[in-house]
Amino acid sequence: MQFLTRLILLPLLLASGALMAQQRYTISGEIKDAGNGETLIGATVTVRGQGTGATTNEYGFYSLTLPAADSVLLEFSYVGYQTELRSVSLQKPLIINVELSSGIQMEEVVVKANSFREKARSVEMSVEEIKAADVKLLPVLLGESDILKALQLKPGIPSGSEGTTGLFVRGGGADQNLILLDEAVVYNANHLFGFFSTFNTDAVKDLKLYKGGFPAQYGGRLSSVIDVKLKEGNSKKWAATGGIGLIASRLTVEGPIEKDKASFMISGRRTYFDLITRGVNSANKDNANYSPIPDYYFYDLNTKINYDLGERDHLYLSGYFGRDVFGFDGDFFNFNFNWGNATGTARWNHVFNPRLFANTTFTFSDYRYNISNKLTGFSFDLGSSIRDAALKTDFFYAVNPRHTLRFGAALTHHYFQVGRLKAGNRDGSIAFSSGQDFNGLEGALYVADELDLSEKTKLNSGLRLSGFTNGDRFYANAEPRVALRHTLSERLTAKASYARMFQYLHLVANAGVSLPTDIWYPSTDRVPPQRSDQVAVGLSYLLGNQYLITLEGYHKYLHNQLEFVDGARLFANNNLEDEFAIGRGRSNGLEFSIEKETGKLKGWIGYTLAFARRSDFKTLSPDRPFAQQTPFRPIYDRRHDVSIVAFYELSRKISFTATWVYGSGDLRWMPSGRFTFQDVEGGSFQAVVPDYLDRNTFRLPAFHRLDLGMVLKFYPRRGESDLTFNIINAYDRRNTFFIYLEPEFNTVTDAFGNTFEVPKRIAAKQVSLFPILPSITYNFKF
Amino acid sequence: MNRTHISIAARFMAWLAPLALALSACNLEKEITIELPEYNARPSVECYLEAGKPFFLLMTKTAPYFEDFPTLDDRFLQNILEDSATVVIRHNGQEYPLQNRLSFNPFTGKLYNYFSAVPVPEDYEHDFELSVVTKTGKTITATTRLLPRVPIDSVVVQFAPNDTLARVLTYFTDDRSQTNYYRRMLHKSTLDSIPLQDFTVDDSFSETARFVFGTNYEFAEGDTIINTLFHISRAYNDYFDSVQTAFFSNGNPFGQPSPIQSNVRGTANAIGIFTGLNYDRVTTIVRR
Secondary structure (H helix, E strand, O other), X not given: OHHHHHHHHHHHHHHHHHOOOOOEEEXXXXXXXXXXXXXXXXXXXXXXOOOOEEEOOOOOEEEEEEEOEEEEEEEEEXXXXXXEEEEEEEOOOEEOOEEEOEOOOOOHHHHHHHHHHHHHHOOOOOEEEEOHHHHHHOOOHHHOOOHHHHHOOOOXXXXXXOOOOXXXXXXXXXXXXXXXXXXXXXXXXEEHHHOEEOOOHHHEEEEEEEOOOOOOOOOOOOOEEEEEEEOOOOOOOOEEEEXXXXXXXXXXXXXXXXXXXEEEXXXXXXXXXXXXXXXXXXXXXXXXXXXXXXXXXXXXXXXXXXXXXXXXXXXXXXXXXXXXXXXXXXXXXXXEEEEEEEEEEEEEEEEEXXXXXXXXXXXXXXXXXXXXXXXXXXXXXXXXXXXXXXXXXXXXXXXEOOEEEEEEEEEEEXXXXXXXEEEEEOXXXXXXXXXXXXXXXXXXXXXXXXXXXXXXXXXXXXXXXXXXXXXXXXXXXXEEEEEEEEEOOOOEEEEEEEEEEEEOEEEEOOOOOOOXXXXXXXXXXXXXXXXXXXXXXXXXXXXXXXXXXXXXXXXXXXXXXXXXXXOXXXXXXXXXXXXXXXXXXXXXXXXXXXXXXXXXXXXXXXXXXXXXXXXXXXXXXXXXXXXXXXXXXXXXXXXXXXXXXXXXXXOOOEEEEEEEEEEOOOEXXXXXXXXXXXXXXXXXXXXXXXXXXXXXXXXXXXXXXXEEEEEEEEOOOOOEEEEEEEEEOOOOOOOOOEEEEEEEEEEEEOOOOOEEEEEEEEEEEEEOOOOOEEEEEEEEEO | XXXXXXXXXXXXXXXXHHHHHHHHHOOOEEEEOOOOOOOOOOEEEEEEEOXXXXXXXXXXXXXXXXXXXXXXXXXXXXXXXXXXXXXXXXXXXXXXXXXXXXXXXXXXXXXXXXXXXXXXXXXXXXXEEEXXXXXXXXXXXXXXXXXXXXXXXXXXXXXOOOOOOEEEXXXXXXXXXXXXXXXXXXXXXXXXXOOOEEEEEEHHHEOXXXXXXXXXXXXXXXXXXXXXXXXXXXXXXXXXXXXXXXXXXXXXXXXXXXXXXXXOEOOOXXXXXXXXXXXXXXXXXXXX
């Protein structure tokens, strides 16, 4: 701890010394897209010939302090955009806002090589980024472009069961991912049990996933941070983007409210299964033997407004609302199951001076599910929810070109409704109810320092102090963060990081599958916060100008991991904590990738070798059982994971994509024995009942799949459109969704003519999710 | 947007959508060969004590999941039953040895391989202790107590408005001074049929002492409804739930498997239940 303290204080001491040198002035401003006014995240401004530079932060703001000079040549660049040069005289602080034009350029290879070089030189490690434009090219299930599914193609980010969007990052559970949409937390980013995510790719500007080396401004989850930024809206002109697919359609409209000052974006998507099924139901309504097909649909709506309040202030308002609705309406019985998220963000950027920038955000998040069931005279309502209101502020202080300080604070109020059940008849003579409500307060203070120790060595150190209380217990914890980058040569960079994270919210869920009925539960007097300590080391190598090779190893210790007792009762249980067992975990692995971003053929190959285990679980309630005494592996302990992604641009009008994935099968808890259960009079005799012993000892068959895509682009007089053809599972591989064991029976007749079923054998049956699946989507933009 | 492009896309999708759905519905299940973890067979015990009735105990052998089932010949019972054990039940200073003999209860249709004709004493104050020594010298022990009967207060039949179907409401009173567990069964016509309802519940579910179980409007006039309310122990509640969970987890991708929660202990590593059983049963014929 002493070493870490010195590591954190060292940069501050160096900073104060540096300031005593020659006269220096700061150049600051925003870098935006000239076509639509969107801020560019990670754009670079460098001093030509010197190598000194800065990059824009996630709000598009940069700050660069240089010695006074009569003439300084600044180069503004960003991948996919034309580089702009500005010559300035630096005799006082300057604000230079730049708009870069997109388009293919002669120096594309150089720009992309520089992008790789920046990635290699960045002290950040264990980070994956993906561009919305690339996501749209990837072949996807039923043509629905999905940014979270695209992330699962990156090393270290395996999915749950096939087709679903659950993320199990570096051996962590599905609840250990902090998903932020414009800084508001999204608690359940899944539609249709995880087959689609809640992110409409048309509305997303940027997505970054941290698997380790977490910057100090992030906290609250152990295994990953997925930071999704929405587009701000085109401040130059009106534009629309959309698509019509097999199961859903989407439309995004954006435009200026006041040119170059204010803009809006509104983006929606909806499925239309229910329109077909309602038509079928309506056609059969006079058929007494007809059973109506239940309704199902989902929708998403993203909105954003941004307003320039002046040179120093910018205001953003954004919101998201999405729902899955499943319903059935009959004469005596109706059933409604709906779930979804709502988020809201109000954000204010303020530039105090060229070196000091602040972002203050108020966010609101709500996730809830509700099941209601009405019989004649009787009703049943079950639901859970979590609602947050949060206020946070972040400051960026560019001390000098080699030294950036970041600090801030956050406070979140959580309101949990856990397992709320109400059932009864109309006259109140029958009444059941259960459920618990909790309030929680979570806070954090952090400071982080990014410092160039030398030309070759960069250090990012930080400390986050976090705390949580729900009234009966207060937890306070320190979370040190350190990341180091050392340039071994022009092409070879070594990195290392350490991060401690705490998580105060826990997901009460089945381990392998995302279900909308999963419940968020707070840390309490009996349920301690989860903790992780992760160490990662890595190497990046720039091969030529086109290839970036990355090798990274990690080791993660997990404490206070939650599992459920044997036979846990998770529904309508007022004492849910009695169903918990707390234990430890460990995971480690190696991740390798090679990326190519230039030329007609682009893409990446990723490979992950990973191990995860859990052990030493103790139940919170002494009379609840947890039979597993030996260490075991969680079901998402996937040993090998390979992904190969290729984009080939045949011409301006035709491009092809292919993805091939391979993964060791997940683990399952299968029975090893069987017994016969006779039961009491009136009960059902069961000839074959599984006898489950050790957890998760059976590995499913490996899965692999090839997906192909082709995009045909059209360039009419106005706008752009394309037809995207996908073939998912091109060689019709029947991957395992789950396995069950089915007894087969012989019918035997006795001497008295009685017949009974006698078991003959047990057959293992594999169920797959989908065969070869073609789809087509029409996309347009104008 | 070009009209030709839209036309192409619309025609393609009109053809592709049903094709995609049809493809997705075909042949997604197949038999495969797998190897399950190693398994050592152990005894499985079921013993339900009913006051005034003989002692019955069934002890069978578990088996590795894929092991061949015994053929239906004269060795069939020998292959599935765990015989030649010494079984004794002790209660309030008395010992009740059970003979290893095949017994068929004609009233319940159940089979047992350990039996004593001495009736179970009606005593709710003292424990019953099970002691088994298998033929290989392994032990099985368990303890239980009889629970008093909780009577069904009333069964009410209600017909749906303007319909010929009725529902059945079953009322009983819970003792709020302690935590109670119940098993509720509902049969139509005969106890040999598959129960329409069969579940366990504890009494934290209700806000009042007056409990009611209901049904859908599914019974026609003249139907015979058999309501059974068992007052059960926590151990039996957990055992029965775990058996149901294990049974239904197979084949359910969203299920959470669970080991069988037995109240039997000992060196035989047995599974099973040793419990008192007390119930009330009311038969109702649906009438307006």
